[in-house]
Amino acid sequence: MSAGPMSTRPMPASHNLGPVDQIPFGEGRAFGVDGEQVAVFRLRDGSLRALSAVCPHKGGPIADGTIDRQVVMCPLHQHAFELDTGCSTTGAESLRTYDIQIDPAQNIILQSIQGAGNYSA
Amino acid sequence: MTSVMERPQGRHLGGAPRRRLVVVGNGMAGARAVEEILARGGVNQFTITMFGDEPYGNYNRIMLSHVLSGEESDADIFLNSLSWYGENSITLHAGVRVDRIDKSTKHVFSNDGRVTPYDTLIIATGSRSHMPPMDGLYTPAGSVKHGVFGFRTIDDTRRMVQHAQQEHHRRAVVIGGGLLGLEAAYGLKNHGIEVEVVHSGGHLMNAQMGPDGGAVLRMSVEALGIRVHTNSRTTAVLGMDRVSGVSLRHREDIACDMVVVAAGIRPNVDLAVLSGLPVERAIVVDDQLRVQDEDDIYAVGECVQHRGEVYGLVAPLWEQAVVLANHVTGADTSSAYLGSRTATKLKVAGVEVASMGLHGPELDTDEHIVFSEPSRGVFKSIVVRDNKMVGATLLGDSRKVAYLTQAYDRGLPLPAERIALMFDVGGPGEDVGVAELDDVAQVCNCNGVSKGALVAAVKGGCTSVSGAMDATRAGKGCGSCKLLVKQVVEWAADFAVEEDPAASYYVPGIPLDKPALMAAIRKQGLRSVSQVFSALAPGKAEDAKSKMGLASLLKMMLADQYIDERDARFINDRVHANIQRDGTFSVVPQMMGGVTSVQQLRRIADVAEKHHVPLIKLTGGQRIDLLGIPKEDLPQVWADLDMPSGYAYGKSFRTVKTCVGKDFCRYGTGDSTKLGIEIESRFQGIESPAKLKLAVSGCPRNCAESLVKDVGVVAVEGGRWELYVGGAAGAHIRKGDLLATVDDPEEVKLLTGRFMQYYREQANWLERTYAFVPRVGIEHLRAVIVEDSEGSAGRLDAAMQASVDSYVDPWSERDDPLTPGQFRTSLPLTVLPQVPVR
Missing domain, CATH: 3.90.480.10 (Sulfite Reductase Hemoprotein;Domain 2)
Known part of the structure; x- marks a missing residue:
């Protein structure tokens, strides 16, 4: 509950989600980051995408969705969302996207801009 | 006192002064015409003034019968309340009648002394109840006798209800056995009044149907407790200052406390006649709804005569309003009204009635198909000429109306089996009528997509079936509505649906139908879903929507040679x-x-x-x-x-449901339980284009519901087994077709496997057997599967055997997950491991 200047400015925060191998090619897995649910997908070309993990339509588990290079389809009612932008191609509200990379040690690094609370620690 | 309205000084977008549009008549036609004009940006072009004889906003006259019967209150039937006029900057003079038009100086004169100038005038004066000549209808002072009512306006209706509700009023006579008369009779009956209908024609509703239909309708009406007198002309209304009865020609008088005159309507043309406009049976208009020889005067609705026709129904009025608005606003000056084919569908006195075209055959070569079931009040008559439907009457059962209306309007080719015109004989979604569906009616019950939403998608440019489905997600749930979705899209696009090449693809991401896709997979030796995308997809693009279908197909084709990529599942x-x-x-x-x-x-x-x-x-x-x-x-x-x-x-073989069979059931003739278990253990987990639900019943009582299963087996006396295929009782209901009757349970298993393999190879992705079997035809299936007409039986059996042999219980993966985190949670159901911040 700090009121200091550091805590009021949104700061990018890096989170190491662990080895990339925990996600099979073409599938997604869910992670809890700063109390948020993030679905991380590993495309068949090896690159990663990260989106909020809860479907805005009826709360479906996005990480259980089927993907291709462009979209993920929610398993409950087949709403589709662009992996790069989070925009729905089927008229649902958008999913939030996250910046995500693989570091040289093959760990998943997720950038979150909502680091304020944790920074005050 | 006379005042001339100032020309409005208001300027609008673009700076052009707005023209003055005056509408005489605030009924359904006048208000609809104005709505259509507003929809075309009319508010920027015109200052609009409307005159209405009745002191109200605009209401749905058709619903007056519901108000009379008490099913709706009069407040429910208003289409536009008085505030609507203000919100749309329309000046409404309600309760004011226009007496005269001066077309040379372009002014209208109304009975409140007002003189209103116009640049464009629309006449929508509608029609009024026709009072046929008879004695005693009027008082000596010239007004209609107390207790005599027309049935035309909301005030007529209110007065009727009030009169009917008075204690001492118990009996009513309705003059006229047409649509309006029957509605009046039904409504009054609901108020506990004893009602008799006096009709001069030979049968009821003779404008809409022939004598046979009229006779069935009469039985339905009489069953409601309404007495009917046909071939009866009313000669006089009895009573001095109030009604006490009616006199009929050649019949006894009928005593009553009220008389409703519903003997047709007449167009209101007095204004037009007085103002020197061309009037024959009604005001004569051209194809643009302009009054003949007038540049700035239009007319619309029941008061017009177009190409010799005067319409008394609402549908033509809607069509006229569109054309009129296109011309008045200049939105589409090529628009033309070419007349309406009047197909009516309504509920009269609680009986569904639909009528279009001819009531009966006219030429020796006309076909006449008639079905009559008076005890249920059902009557159907269809007239066919040169394989086109030229007329139909449906009473008591209007389920086929949408289809028949389309066949009539568009001259569609008809099924060779004419009975299919009258009744549903199986097949997905045939019983659903598209044109008659309300806009708010839900088409896709899984995703809650209404007909209106689909129509909007089509109007918004999605003129292919798959495009509209993608845009709305209609048909993306259980899929049982796909046929209806297709029909709605076709209807909304006025049957100009873009040819959708993807419709024949097995999966949307690979531009090949099933035989071509299977041939390409075999020829190129493809063994996994990703290989199929690389080899066959445009731009080698993966497609999420195609993965599941491809995975199922490859597993079916390759059995243990299939490379199982879990992300495709x-x-x-x-x-x-x-x-x-x-x-x-x-x-x-x-x-x-x-x-x-x-x-x-x-x-x-x-x-x-x-x-x-x-x-x-x-x-x-x-x-x-x-x-x-x-x-x-x-x-x-x-x-x-x-x-x-x-x-x-x-999407696989699911279950075999069984009854207890002959061991315990005293009726059982075959060991259904044993056979069901054998079938299930043989075919467990077999992938297929859609799920397969089976059943085995031990006798024709069918306790396991074998007749509505994808494959259903029924034991019959003599140790024989019937094998049914293509049944369903879920989102769609269909009785299975009999494929074969055999002596031996082993033969049942063989044919079941062969049928399922044929289905696996031939059916489209997600096409249930209830659609597949009628598509290929049961005769064809019998030939291929039972008689081996294509010599493929051995190959089908072998392919099924390979699939059976490669079966592994998937739950054995519990000890050795196939992918990392295969069973890891994906939802915030539980607290996930929180990771530290770096």
Whole structure:
């Protein structure tokens, strides 16, 4: 509950989600980051995408969705969302996207801009 | 006192002064015309003034019969309340009648002394009740006698209700046995009044139907307690200052307290005649709804005569209003009204009535198809000429109306079996009428997509079926509505649907139909879904929507040669359970034929207790379903159960439902339980284009519901077995077709396997057998599967055997997950491991 200047400015925060191998090619897995649910997908070309993990339509588990290079389809009612932008191609509200990379040690690094609370620690 | 309105000084967008549009008549036609004009940006072009004889906003005259019967209140039927006029900057003079038009100086004169100038004038004066000549209708002072009513306006209706509700008024006579008369009779009957209908014609509703239909309708009407007198002309209304009865020609007088005159309507043309406009039976208009020889005067609705026709129904009025608005606003000056084909569908006195075209045959070569069931009040008559429908009357059952209306309007080719015109004879969605569906009617019940939403998508440019489906997600749930979705899209696009090449693709991402796709897979030796995308997809693009279908097809084709990429599977197939709305899963252990044991029940109970299973449910397929299992608990639940998968999740062979059979049932003629278990153990888990639900019944009582299964077996006397295919009783209902009757249970299993293999190879993705069987035809299936007409039986049997041989219980993956985190939770159901900040 700090009121200091550091805590009021949104700061990018890096989170190491662990080895990339925990996600099979073409599938997604869910992670809890700063109390948020993030679905991380590993495309068949090896690159990663990260989106909020809860479907805005009826709360479906996005990480259980089927993907291709462009979209993920929610398993409950087949709403589709662009992996790069989070925009729905089927008229649902958008999913939030996250910046995500693989570091040289093959760990998943997720950038979150909502680091304020944790920074005050 | 006379005042001339100032020319409005207001300027609008673009700076051009707005022209003055005056509308005489505030009924359904006048108001609809104005709505259409507003929809075309009319508010920027015109200052609009409307005159209405009645002191109200605009109401739905058709619903007056509901107000009379008490089914709706008069407040419910208003289309536009008085405030609507203000909101749309329309000046409404309600309760003011226009007496004269000066077309040379372009002014209208109304009975409140007002003189209103116009640049464009629309006449929509409608029509009024026709009072046929008879004695005693009027008082000596010239007004209609107390207790005599027309049935035209909201005031008429209110007065009738008021009169009918007075204690001492018990009997009414309705003059006229047409649509309006029957509605009046029905409405008054609802007020507890004894009603008699006096009709001069030979049968009821003679404008809409022939004598046979009229006779059936008469029975339905009389069953409501309404007496009917046909061939009866009313000669006089009896009573001095109030009604006491009516006199009929050649018949006894009828005593009554009220008389409703519903003997037709007459166009209101007095204004036009007085103002020197061309009037024959009604005001004469051209194809643009302009009054003949007038540049700035239009007319619309029941007061117009177009190409010799005067219409008294609402549908032509809607069509006229559109054309009129196109010309008045200049939105589409090529628009033309060419007349309406009047097909009516309505509910008269609680009886559904539809009528179009001819009532009966006129030429020797006309076909006349008639079905009559007076006890149920059902009558159907269809007239066919040169294989085109030229007329139809339907009474008491209007389910086929949408289809018939289309066939009539568009001259569609008709089925050779004419009975199909009158009744549904199976096949998906045939009973659903598209044109008659209300805009708010839900087409896709899974995703809640209304007809209006689909129509909007089409109007918005999605003129292919798949485009509209993508835009709205209609048909993307259980899929049972796809045919209806297609019909709605075709109808909305006025049958100018873009040819959708993707319609024939097996999966949307690979531009090949099933035979071509299978041939390409074989020729190129493709063994995995990703290989298929690389080799056959445009731009080698993966497609999420295609993955599941391809995975199923490859598994079917290649059995143990298939390279199983788990990302190609739907989540259910990745974790061998059915995902539920909260992201948990359902677990159904194998229980072949629905037969279980003490040990199984005890174990299932223990597991449910240990894992706090929130819901234990018996399924329609005679299994036990444990619901609400978190994904991460699935392996442990399976381990604790130590039973094989019951396959309640995949596009695959699901269950065989059985009855108790001959061992216990005193009627049983065959051992259905044993055969069901054998079939299930042989074909468990076999992938197919859509799920397969089977049943075996031990006698024709069919307790296992074999007639509505994808494959249903019925034991019949003499040790024989009937084999039905293509049945369904879910989102769609269809009785299966008899494929064969055989002597030997082994033969049942062989033919079941051969049929399923043929279906696996030939059916489209997600095409259930209830659509597949009628598509290819049961005769063809009998030839191929029973008589081996194509010489393919041996190959089909061998392919099925290969699939059977490669079966592995998927729940064995519990000990050795195939992918990392296969059973890891994906939902915020539980607290996930929180990771530290770097």
